[in-house]
Amino acid sequence: MNITIIGLGLIGSSMAIDLKARNFAQKIIGVDNNPIHCDAALQLGIIDKTAELNEGIYQADLVILATPVDVSLKLLPTVLNQADQQIVADVCSTKSNLNERVRYHQNRENFVSTHPMAGTEQSGPRAAFSGLFDGRASIITDAEESSEKALKTIKTMYECLNMRIIYMNAYNHDVHTAYVSHISHISSMALALTVLEKEQNEKNILDLASGGFDSTVRLAKSPASMWTPIFMQNAGNVTAVLDTYIEHLQAFKKAMQEQKSESITGLINQSNKIKRVLSR
Amino acid sequence: MNITIIGLGLIGSSMAIDLKARNFAQKIIGVDNNPIHCDAALQLGIIDKTAELNEGIYQADLVILATPVDVSLKLLPTVLNQADQQIVADVCSTKSNLNERVRYHQNRENFVSTHPMAGTEQSGPRAAFSGLFDGRASIITDAEESSEKALKTIKTMYECLNMRIIYMNAYNHDVHTAYVSHISHISSMALALTVLEKEQNEKNILDLASGGFDSTVRLAKSPASMWTPIFMQNAGNVTAVLDTYIEHLQAFKKAMQEQKSESITGLINQSNKIKRVLSR
Numbered sequence: 001m002n003i004t005i006i007g008l009g010l011i012g013s014s015m016a017i018d019l020k021a022r023n024f025a026q027k028i029i030g031v032d033n034n035p036i037h038c039d040a041a042l043q044l045g046i047i048d049k050t051a052e053l054n055e056g057i058y059q060a061d062l063v064i065l066a067t068p069v070d071v072s073l074k075l076l077p078t079v080l081n082q083a084d085q086q087i088v089a090d091v092c093s094t095k096s097n098l099n100e101r102v103r104y105h106q107n108r109e110n111f112v113s114t115h116p117m118a119g120t121e122q123s124g125p126r127a128a129f130s131g132l133f134d135g136r137a138s139i140i141t142d143a144e145e146s147s148e149k150a151l152k153t154i155k156t157m158y159e160c161l162n163m164r165i166i167y168m169n170a171y172n173h174d175v176h177t178a179y180v181s182h183i184s185h186i187s188s189m190a191l192a193l194t195v196l197e198k199e200q201n202e203k204n205i206l207d208l209a210s211g212g213f214d215s216t217v218r219l220a221k222s223p224a225s226m227w228t229p230i231f232m233q234n235a236g237n238v239t240a241v242l243d244t245y246i247e248h249l250q251a252f253k254k255a256m257q258e259q260k261s262e263s264i265t266g267l268i269n270q271s272n273k274i275k276r277v278l279s280r
Numbered sequence: 281m282n283i284t285i286i287g288l289g290l291i292g293s294s295m296a297i298d299l300k301a302r303n304f305a306q307k308i309i310g311v312d313n314n315p316i317h318c319d320a321a322l323q324l325g326i327i328d329k330t331a332e333l334n335e336g337i338y339q340a341d342l343v344i345l346a347t348p349v350d351v352s353l354k355l356l357p358t359v360l361n362q363a364d365q366q367i368v369a370d371v372c373s374t375k376s377n378l379n380e381r382v383r384y385h386q387n388r389e390n391f392v393s394t395h396p397m398a399g400t401e402q403s404g405p406r407a408a409f410s411g412l413f414d415g416r417a418s419i420i421t422d423a424e425e426s427s428e429k430a431l432k433t434i435k436t437m438y439e440c441l442n443m444r445i446i447y448m449n450a451y452n453h454d455v456h457t458a459y460v461s462h463i464s465h466i467s468s469m470a471l472a473l474t475v476l477e478k479e480q481n482e483k484n485i486l487d488l489a490s491g492g493f494d495s496t497v498r499l500a501k502s503p504a505s506m507w508t509p510i511f512m513q514n515a516g517n518v519t520a521v522l523d524t525y526i527e528h529l530q531a532f533k534k535a536m537q538e539q540k541s542e543s544i545t546g547l548i549n550q551s552n553k554i555k556r557v558l559s560r
Contacts, residue, residue: 117488117490118490118491119490119491119492120491121492136490137487137488139488166484166487166488176482176485176488177488179474179475179478179485180475180485180486180488180489180490180493181488181490181492181493183471183474183475184471184492184493184496184497185492186529186532187467187471187496187529188496188551189528189532189547189548189551190525190528190529190531190532190551191463191464191467191525192551192552192553192554193528193547193550193551194459194463194521194524194525194528195459195460195463195554196550196551196553196554197524198459198521198524202456204446205456205459205460206460206557207417207446208397208417208419208446208456208457208460208461209460209557210397210398210399210416210460210461211398211399211400212399212401212461212464212465212498212499213460213461213464214558215495215496215498215499216464216467216468216495216496216498216499217464217554217558218492218495218496218558219492219495219496220551220552220554221552221554221555221558222548222552223548223552224544224545224548224549224552227544227548228541228544228545228548229541231532231535231536231544232536232539232541232544235536235537235539238536239533239536239537241474241478242529242532242533243533244474244477244478245470245471245474245529246526246529246530248469248470248473248474249466249467249470249522249525249526249529250526251470252466252469252470252511252522253519253522253523255511256511256512256515256518256519257515257519259512259515261508261509261512264504264507264508264511264512265504265508267469267473268469268502268503268504268507268508269504270473270476271468271469271470271472271473271476271500272472272500272501272502272503272504273472273476274472274475274476274497274500274501275501277486277489278494278497278498278501
């Protein structure tokens with residue numbers, strides 16, 4: 001089938017690479033308003049050709065919307081207007097607003113609302129690679145609003161990317177990703193801000209940064225173009241999780257201030273239970 | 281030279297491996313009150329023999345104290361009492377209390393107060409490996425209180441471990457490590473607590489955890505036996521950094537609540553500046 005990918009970032013380009021290599025797609029058409037992304041994706045052989053938006057949709061059997069979540073929110077109704085035959089899937093990290101936006105669209109059943117849970121802190125087509133999605137989870141939200149045909153195609157596509165599919169409504173999706181993804185990013189970014197602020201006065205402080213520090217602040221490299229709209233759209237859930245997170249930080253602070261070693265040990269032992277998740 | 285390592289954990293055992301392999305040590309004697317550690321270290325060939333504390337010190341040219349910081353605080357005066365000829369170095373993550381404890385000890389000049397900035401979230405001799413210290417920084421604190429001979433030996437030892445040496449007083453060390461190491465651990469542990477708490481009610485939430493989540497909570501695997509005494513001893517600095525960290529988290533929260541995308545973008549762009557540190 002012919003697939004048009006709108007948005008040639010890390011996710012869109014990495015999907016292109018494996019969907020082509022694994023023969024799910026015969027032809028990949030790229031749409032991106034950034035000519036540098038288009039040129040790079042062509043040059044790297046990630047896409048077969050580029051097209052304008054309307055032409056790209058027209059030529060496709062399947063359209064994948066892989067733009068930042070604010071852009072997708074604007075583009076999706078436009079794409080669906082034209083998609084009376086085409087199947088359309090998005091890959092957005094927030095789902096409630098998006099699904100609400102097209103809930104009563106005449107072509108709603110051609111659309112499948114998905115979120116492949118994979119990525120790195122890098123961005124753009126040059127950061128794309130084969131295997132990004134292998135073994136990870138992809139979420140399909142509000143599946144009952146899509147046609148069987150559309151669902152089956154998207155399910156096959158994610159199976160081709162070696163992903164396990166989880167079904168969930170958009171509301172639950174947004175709560176869960178606030179916990180397992182969005183809060184991690186804010187945690188890293190706030191940590192980077194804390195250390196950078198101190199460093200303004202003490203130049204050599206970051207000479208001492210060790211491997212643990214690196215892994216904890218890695219996500220602070222993530223681009224605002226992607227993350228600002230995610231935090232904006234999922235603000236309610238993310239701020240609720242932030243409150244809980246800050247409470248736990250306060251518990252550490254209180255135990256240290258009061259010099260209660262048993263309390264600190266209790267907190268650490270409890271946090272160690274995350275091992276069973278990380279060792280999977 | 282003969283080296284006695286007190287504490288056969290990740291750090292002590294990894295030092296043993298490379299100091300022997302790189303011919304800095306002729307013989308490594310291990311001291312550990314945990315017989316499982318002693319057996320494992322012998323079995324893995326990390327040490328040549330085990331000894332009781334006094335015997336181990338007596339037979340050594342150099343004694344490395346590699347126990348958790350609370351144990352080191354208790355043991356160091358005892359070790360120094362016996363070390364009228366031996367050079368003694370510790371590897372503690374907190375320095376002010378320790379240096380204060382032996383400040384007026386008759387053998388103080390035989391002691392070098394150090395902190396090799398390396399480690400993983402694993403522990404024990406079975407987690408030890410060659411190369412752990414290569415390319416990392418080791419801090420020598422309050423160097424003016426050590427003899428030239430002792431300093432020279434320890435400097436040569438860390439050069440043999442391919443570490444770059446940084447000199448700093450104990451106070452500055454404890455401030456800096458609060459920023460580049462201790463806060464990262466609390467950040468991870470509080471994140472683990474936040475997600476685990478939510479998971480009690482929603483069983484499948486951690487199915488969704490992605491690579492970003494893994495790297496951010498990795499340090500929450502770290503053992504309380506090591507970290508409780510660090511947080512206890514460096515409580516003043518760590519709680520001060522925690523306050524700053526929480527302020528930055530609150531800034532994210534406020535910007536999200538007020539739906540100010542420019543503020544969120546400003547925070548993320550500022551945090552992105554950590555790239556220049558991480559890309560080293």
